[in-house]
Amino acid sequence: MKSFKVLGSGCKNCVTAAKLIEDKATALGVEVEIEKVTDMAAILGYGVMSTPGVVMDGKVVHAGGIPQPDKVEGWLKG
Amino acid sequence: MLEIFTRLADWATYDALALDRATKLADATHFFIEDTTKIFFLLFVIVFVMAFFRSMLAPEKVRGYIEGKSRGIGYGLAALLGAVTPFCSCSSVPLFIGFLEAGIPVGVTMAFLITSPMVNQVAVVILASIVGWQMTGVYVATGIGLGIVGGFVIDRLHMERYVEDYVWKIRMGEVAQIEVDESLRGRVRYAWDQANEMVRRVWLYIIVGIGIGAGLHGYVPAAFFAEYAGADNPLAVPFAVLVGLPLYSNITGIIPVAEALLAKSLPIGTVIAFMMSVVAISPPEFIILRKVLKPQMLVFFATFLSIAFVLVGYLLNALFT
Numbered sequence: 001m002k003s004f005k006v007l008g009s010g011c012k013n014c015v016t017a018a019k020l021i022e023d024k025a026t027a028l029g030v031e032v033e034i035e036k037v038t039d040m041a042a043i044l045g046y047g048v049m050s051t052p053g054v055v056m057d058g059k060v061v062h063a064g065g066i067p068q069p070d071k072v073e074g075w076l077k078g
Numbered sequence: 079m080l081e082i083f084t085r086l087a088d089w090a091t092y093d094a095l096a097l098d099r100a101t102k103l104a105d106a107t108h109f110f111i112e113d114t115t116k117i118f119f120l121l122f123v124i125v126f127v128m129a130f131f132r133s134m135l136a137p138e139k140v141r142g143y144i145e146g147k148s149r150g151i152g153y154g155l156a157a158l159l160g161a162v163t164p165f166c167s168c169s170s171v172p173l174f175i176g177f178l179e180a181g182i183p184v185g186v187t188m189a190f191l192i193t194s195p196m197v198n199q200v201a202v203v204i205l206a207s208i209v210g211w212q213m214t215g216v217y218v219a220t221g222i223g224l225g226i227v228g229g230f231v232i233d234r235l236h237m238e239r240y241v242e243d244y245v246w247k248i249r250m251g252e253v254a255q256i257e258v259d260e261s262l263r264g265r266v267r268y269a270w271d272q273a274n275e276m277v278r279r280v281w282l283y284i285i286v287g288i289g290i291g292a293g294l295h296g297y298v299p300a301a302f303f304a305e306y307a308g309a310d311n312p313l314a315v316p317f318a319v320l321v322g323l324p325l326y327s328n329i330t331g332i333i334p335v336a337e338a339l340l341a342k343s344l345p346i347g348t349v350i351a352f353m354m355s356v357v358a359i360s361p362p363e364f365i366i367l368r369k370v371l372k373p374q375m376l377v378f379f380a381t382f383l384s385i386a387f388v389l390v391g392y393l394l395n396a397l398f399t
Contacts, residue, residue: 009366011168040175040248040369047251049137049176050169060254064136064169068271 002076003033007043007053007063010036014052017066021054021076024069030076080116080207087112106296113288113334117204121280121330122273124200128164129272130265135163137173138253140190145180149233152186157225160193161218166279167195167363174370179250184238189229191367192383196221196358200276201329208337216398217350220390224354228382240375283331291334295341303342309399315391318348319384322355329357347394351387359383 004021008014018034025032037043037055046055050064056075087108091097097104140159144152165173170191177187197218206214259268307314332353339349359380368376 009168009171009369011166013166013168040171041244043172044175044179044248044250047138047254049141049172049250049253050165051172053254060256063138063254063256064165065272065275068267070267 001031001033003035003057004075005035005037005055007037007046007048007055008051009040010038011051013066017052017054020066020069021072024072025076028073028076032076083112083116083119086115102296104296106292109295109334109338110288110292113208113291113337114285116207117284117288117330117334118277118281120204120207121200121284122277124203125276126269126273128199129269132258132265135159137163137165137169137176141177141180141182142253144177144182144186144190147186149183149186152183153189153226153229156182156186156189156229157193157222160190160225161197161222162199163190163194164198165194167366170363170366171369174367175245175248176250178241178245179248183233184241185229185231185233187229188232188237188379189225192228192358193221193225195363196224196329196354198329201333204330204333205336208333209340213340213346213350216346216394217353220350220394221354224383224386224390227386228379231382232379235378237375237378240372240378242370242372245370280328280330283328284334287327287331288334291338294335294338298342300342303339303344307344307348309345309395314345315348315351315395316388318352318391319355319387322352322387323359323380323384324361325356326360326362327356329353332356345395346398347391347396350394351391354387354390355384 002025004018006014006018006021008017014036018036021032022034043051043053046053046060048060048063052062052066053060053064054062054067054075061075062071090111091104091108092099095107097107140163143159144156147155174187174191177190178184202214202218205217258264307318336349336353339352340346364376364380367379371379
């Protein structure tokens, strides 16, 4: 089980990013837990200033924009 | 090279659609086809090239450049970097907090945020290809100048009082290092995605902007503008700024409107004041900034910029007519 956190103020791109991870996980049959983090203190606590950012199992793997689909697949398979 | 879009519009309007050259409909249609094809082409190409060379600065890097600089250098540097750093307005809040957390003064941070929506590489190339380099140069200098002056004034008046208290308590973690695929294939994929994302984000503004521009171009007689917004009407500039306040568009979307207005012989200062008012002051941007700024500062910010746009409008009209 992988845990993802999508960091962002709740803008459209953040929702899209969370949806992308969810869809890819379903397609690949990987069990995931996705949490949307909107608290600014928490987002900056991860060292991320450009949203949306993605945190996988506690590590920041992406920041600033919707991640590329194959990148997301890479996280899920890795 | 960009004549190809004029020829394409010629062919589509007069041959394919067989519209009569002298008609208003033909004028508007020609404007719409030429601008749509040209602007989307340029937008995609510029974002692709910038992303390919990874010349897009990340806000995290920018923060590092400005951090620890004296205020004197800070305003200019922040305004310049604001002009070349693309970021989605939904990132304004974390960016604002991140800058302050690094000890960057509120005014320097605001210089970045004021210039950023007004000036960027995409706007420069499209503006230059449509209205020429002179107008573009004036526009860019004005946008950067306003960022510097705005930032300076905000610090001078000690506006940091009006930053929400919780902002000062936030501590930022170490800036995350993210792996990037540096291979040619990785760069092309990244650039392609960036360009697509940009088009998805702004296409509606562009279409609406071109639609309005085409309508003005084809259907509103130049005499109408000469009467109400000509160089000899002193109220034209404040009126243009007031009209622009509630409107919101991405800078790329407002360019075709500016093009149509300039073609109707509206003075350059009035057009630039209008463009800046639409792009830099908008209800959605203010709702976002309200999360970190108290209402007093937002009111000050909007008032200051509006007055600045009016003054810039008068100044440019005086200089260029």
